[in-house]
Amino acid sequence: MIKSTLIYRDDGLPLCSSVDDDSDGSLMEQKKRVKLVVSRMTPNSANEATLESGRYEINYIRKDVVIYVVICEAGYPRNLAFSYLNDVCEEFQHSYSHEYTKPNIGPYAFVSFDNFLQKTKRAYSDKKVQDNLDQLNQELVGVKQIMSKNIEDLLYRGDSLDKMSDMSASLKESSKKYRKSAQKINFDLLISQYAPIAMVAFFFVFLVWWVFLR
Numbered sequence: 528m529i530k531s532t533l534i535y536r537d538d539g540l541p542l543c544s545s546v547d548d549d550s551d552g553s554l555m556e557q558k559k560r561v562k563l564v565v566s567r568m569t570p571n572s573a574n575e576a577t578l579e580s581g582r583y584e585i586n587y588i589r590k591d592v593v594i595y596v597v598i599c600e601a602g603y604p605r606n607l608a609f610s611y612l613n614d615v616c617e618e619f620q621h622s623y624s625h626e627y628t629k630p631n632i633g634p635y636a637f638v639s640f641d642n643f644l645q646k647t648k649r650a651y652s653d654k655k656v657q658d659n660l661d662q663l664n665q666e667l668v669g670v671k672q673i674m675s676k677n678i679e680d681l682l683y684r685g686d687s688l689d690k691m692s693d694m695s696a697s698l699k700e701s702s703k704k705y706r707k708s709a710q711k712i713n714f715d716l717l718i719s720q721y722a723p724i725a726m727v728a729f730f731f732v733f734l735v736w737w738v739f740l741r
Contacts, residue, residue, distance in 0.1 A: 528652055529608070530554055530583065531598040532615060532644045534637070535565045542593065542627055543619075543637040545644045557583050557598050565594055577605060579677045588612045592628060593619070611651050618643055 531554060532545040539562075547554060557580060564578065564585070578585040579601070586608040587596040595612045623637060 528600045529648050533561055533596040535594045537592045539566050541634050543640045546641050561596050590616050614647055
């Protein structure tokens with residue numbers, strides 16, 4: 528289940544946050560962790576990632592100068608989480624164009640965007656809708672190429688988001704090589720399946736030509 532959505536500018540300025548249950552201490556702790564992660568991002572950090580954090584998962588994407596974060600319960604399908612983030616990103620950029628780049632805006636200047644967040648959150652929490660989206664998006668969102676990391680490694684053990692980006696890039700490169708290999712294997716399989724048929728057909732055509740048309 529989606530628990531909270533946060534939108535930051537890459538300089539750490541909070542632009543919008545969903546209205547959540549502030550009595551949930553564990554969720555408040557996750558929001559603090561998100562703020563810390565955002566503050567440690569650099570231009571070389573991964574543009575999309577999943578951070579495992581106890582019974583939660585923190586998923587984020589970065590586009591333009593904005594970082595979109597969703598905190599979900601562990602086990603919520605990652606492809607849906609990233610599909611949700613992409614919907615949020617698309618609507619936010621459409622609604623506010625480049626207003627968020629202005630230097631004089633204050634914290635939570637786009638709090639009214641919560642209306643869209645709540646509506647979209649409900650849609651992604653509906654079981655029937657969730658099943659349909661899961662089926663539609665499982666091939667569209669490259670979840671297997673999105674780097675995941677335990678947040679403890681990042682916040683308390685000295686790993687960096689830049690290193691994570693390098694690992695993610697390596698993972699994507701390996702995935703490309705795998706796809707190329709798979710395509711070659713499929714092509715070789717097609718050749719092995721249809722080459723004998725093609726040879727028989729060619730022989731038959733040649734025989735007809737030899738007997739009747741020569």
